[in-house]
Amino acid sequence: MAEFTLHCFAQSGNAYKVALMLELNGADWEPAWMDFFNGASRQPDFRDNVNEMGEIPVLEHGSTKLTQSGVILDYLAEHFETYGWNGSTERRDILRWILFDNHKLTSYTATLRFLRAFAKTGETEITRWLEGRALSAYKVLDRHLAERDFVVGGRPTIADLSLCGYLFWPDEIGIDLSRFENINRWLGNIKSLPGWTDPYALMPGHPLPAAG
Numbered sequence: 001m002a003e004f005t006l007h008c009f010a011q012s013g014n015a016y017k018v019a020l021m022l023e024l025n026g027a028d029w030e031p032a033w034m035d036f037f038n039g040a041s042r043q044p045d046f047r048d049n050v051n052e053m054g055e056i057p058v059l060e061h062g063s064t065k066l067t068q069s070g071v072i073l074d075y076l077a078e079h080f081e082t083y084g085w086n087g088s089t090e091r092r093d094i095l096r097w098i099l100f101d102n103h104k105l106t107s108y109t110a111t112l113r114f115l116r117a118f119a120k121t122g123e124t125e126i127t128r129w130l131e132g133r134a135l136s137a138y139k140v141l142d143r144h145l146a147e148r149d150f151v152v153g154g155r156p157t158i159a160d161l162s163l164c165g166y167l168f169w170p171d172e173i174g175i176d177l178s179r180f181e182n183i184n185r186w187l188g189n190i191k192s193l194p195g196w197t198d199p200y201a202l203m204p205g206h207p208l209p210a211a212g
């Protein structure tokens with residue numbers, strides 16, 4: 001049995017944030033696949049035994065079980081002493097960007113991608129609204145990165161790993177990221193980290209079986 005078990009599925013950018021952190025640290029980890037697209041996260045068994053919030057990712061490390069990607073990243077940064085903070089001011093800055101990511105960037109991006117790439121709703125008032133919200137978040141991030149290689153402290157941290165979670169899937173999101181020059185450069189910096197792996201190569205469940 002591996003040291004870390006990550007409950008995940010390949011299409012989850014939230015799980016990717018954690019999988020990437022484990023991979024960049026050369027951790028001994030294994031995925032426990034969750035059948036999201038067939039409703040596994042809604043089953044009583046999952047809520048009773050894995051995560052009462054009904055969400056992926058969940059990380060198990062010995063007797064410790066953690067949920068919420070931001071909390072898990074914080075735990076792993078402390079555990080590995082990598083991708084973390086130098087001092088409490090920087091720690092709060094990292095936290096600030098992780099909260100911005102969860103609330104403003106990932107939430108709208110992930111929902112938009114779900115509707116476009118998986119539920120295939122076509123363009124609706126909802127997709128248009130979500131796209132506007134996602135674009136506002138990308139503008140904030142792009143502006144912040146104008147004179148920076150990474151989000152906090154001039155080096156890669158868990159803030160970068162959180163914010164990039166969905167952004168290697170621009171085609172599935174349906175937003176051309178090439179207009180965000182600084183985001184593009186920054187994604188290139190993340191891709192250059194030794195051990196960086198594409199989300200679909202890191203976690204099980206891709207490609208999805210064709211709908212019957």
Ligand SMILES: N[C@@H](CCC(=O)N[C@@H](CS)C(=O)NCC(=O)O)C(=O)O
Pocket residue numbers: 011012013014015041042054055056057067068069070102110
């Ligand atoms: N803020 C949470 C979001 C987790 C989340 O929304 N996970 C999705 C998969 S990417 C999920 O499990 N959704 C299940 C559902 O909504 O039923 C985190 O960062 O961990």
